[in-house]
Amino acid sequence: AQSVTQLGSHVSVSEGALVLLRCNYSSSVPPYLFWYVQYPNQGLQLLLKYTSAATLVKGINGFEAEFKKSETSFHLTKPSAHMSDAAEYFCAVIIGGASKIIFGSGTRLSIRP
Amino acid sequence: IAGITQAPTSQILAAGRRMTLRCTQDMRHNAMYWYRQDLGLGLRLIHYSNTAGTTGKGEVPDGYSVSRANTDDFPLTLASAVPSQTSVYFCASSEGLGVTDTQYFGPGTRLTVL
Numbered sequence: 001a002q003s004v005t006q007l008g009s010h011v012s013v014s015e016g017a018l019v020l021l022r023c024n025y026s027s028s029v030p031p032y033l034f035w036y037v038q039y040p041n042q043g044l045q046l047l048l049k050y051t052s053a054a055t056l057v058k059g060i061n062g063f064e065a066e067f068k069k070s071e072t073s074f075h076l077t078k079p080s081a082h083m084s085d086a087a088e089y090f091c092a093v094i095i096g097g098a099s100k101i102i103f104g105s106g107t108r109l110s111i112r113p
Numbered sequence: 114i115a116g117i118t119q120a121p122t123s124q125i126l127a128a129g130r131r132m133t134l135r136c137t138q139d140m141r142h143n144a145m146y147w148y149r150q151d152l153g154l155g156l157r158l159i160h161y162s163n164t165a166g167t168t169g170k171g172e173v174p175d176g177y178s179v180s181r182a183n184t185d186d187f188p189l190t191l192a193s194a195v196p197s198q199t200s201v202y203f204c205a206s207s208e209g210l211g212v213t214d215t216q217y218f219g220p221g222t223r224l225t226v227l
Contacts, residue, residue, distance in 0.1 A: 009153070032212040043117070043203055043218030044156070051213045090155055094212045101216070103155035 004093045006104035014112045019063075019078040021107050023091030026072060033074040034092040035065055038106075044090060050074060061085070086111045116140065117219035119204050125225045126194050134189040134222050136204030144207045145187040146171075146216065147179060149200040156203065162187055163210045194226045 007022040025031055032051050036044040048059025055067045061084075065076045074091060091104040120135045138145065143164045148156040148171075158171030162181040176198060178190045187206075191198055202222045207214040 041220070043205075043220050044216075045218070046215050049213070049215065101158065103157070105153055105155045 004091050004102055004104040006089075006091050006107050008107055009105065010108045010110065012110040012112060013081050015083055016080050019076070019081045019085065019109065021076040021089050021091075021109065023065075023074045023076065023104060024072050025074065025091075025093045027093060027095055029095055032094040033065075033067060034094070034101075035059065035063070035074075035076050036090045036092060036103075037061075038088040038090065040087070047076070047089075081109075081111050083111050083113070085109060117204055117206060117217060119202075119219040119222050121222060122220070123223040123225075125227065126191075128195055128226055129193050132191045132194055132224070134191075134202055134204075134224070136187045136189070136219060137185050138187075138204075138206045138217075138219075139185065140206060140217065141184060142206035142208050142217075143184070144210050144214065145181065146205040146207075147177070147187070147189045148203045148205065149173065149198075150203060150221075151200050159189065159202075161210075194224075196226045198224065199226045200224060 004025045034049045035047040037047050038044045048057045050057050050067045058064045063078045088106050088108050090106045094101045117138045146161045147159040150156050157173045159177050160179040162168045165181050165184050168179050204219040205216040207216045
């Protein structure tokens with residue numbers, strides 16, 4: 001069965017520090033992978049997506065993610081955290097059509113001043 | 114352009130009551146979705162529609178029904194609400210059901226069933 005696992009339900013970093021949010025997937029076919037961000041009391045917003053082109057994907061707000069097939073990972077990174085990055089982040093995988101999207105359980109990112 | 118609107122923003126409902134959550138999009142997207150979001154479980158797909166007149170079941174469809182009479186509207190109905198349906202409900206839409214079609218989300222409806 002296809003699935004996605006986000007390691008760490010809560011990550012806290014200092015402002016200006018590296019942000020690393022982990023996502024691993026399991027899939028028997030090539031996956032399409034997404035990262036979404038959810039700010040408090042809002043819906044989800046797409047950060048970036050991997051669709052089998054370049055393995056390093058750049059998204060909005062300075063985030064990027066690298067697809068590593070050998071590690072079945074799609075970790076999200078940002079070189080320097082801003083206070084405005086505090087939010088919940090969801091990794092998602094699609095196999096076989098958008099109706100088959102599977103979301104991870106989410107990682108809440110906190111930024112310390 | 115509003116994107117996706119959902120109503121109501123929040124609702125407290127007695128168990129056994131019928132409730133319809135409304136969703137409207139103005140992007141002329143073909144596909145629409147309903148998700149529920151529960152702590153520690155992420156988002157789970159309830160129902161979807163790939164075009165007006167057609168609907169499909171997602172991961173957790175039991176206790177919910179949907180209809181798609183036109184392109185813009187995709188209401189979600191709870192025929193007889195139960196406390197386990199307490200959740201935050203998100204409507205989303207995309208141009209199609211393709212794997213690369215980005216889903217756009219509404220602001221959500223917080224539903225509490227007592």
